[in-house]
Amino acid sequence: MSSHQTIGNNPSQSTVVRALARDGSGRNLRQDIGQAPGFDPAAMLVRFPDVVAMTGLARATIYKRLKDDPTFPRPVPLSGSTSRGAPVGFVLAEVQRWARERIDARETTA
Template sequence: MNGQPQAPVPLLALVRMPELMSLTGLARPTVYKMLKRDPTFPKPVKLSDSKARNAPVAFVLSEVQAWIQGRIEARGQSL
């Protein structure tokens, strides 16, 4: 150590669907609609190589938070 304060290393975290729904306030069907219609909505990350319909996915927490922040910032612009 050189005695200099070190910047914190950003941690990457993944959240599953229940956490995504809780963070965004969106219902599951709405999340799926957003994935199809909103190019700014965070895209899922595949957690396995499975091609099955119910293969596990998660979302990058920082991308979800950035999307939420964007929604907050846009709330007064379109009225």
């Protein structure tokens, strides 16, 4: 079974996340992002569950990284609210860059 979720601010674009594989819990294991022409990861915002799926980190670990790790991507407020639980997004390119840096660090420490 495949689910579709629009990513970003423009639902009319054909940028869609497709769940290509799932484990027993129903979590997305692999996602196909950005096959649309003009796709720009620097201008694409993804939500918290997408960051969890892309990094493999638990939600609590992401909060800890936000507090303690200056290299972890900073969230972008999606509303004028500053209250706890206000919606945020993350810049896709920054999340991807952070993941690549972690992979590169593995190669230099091995």
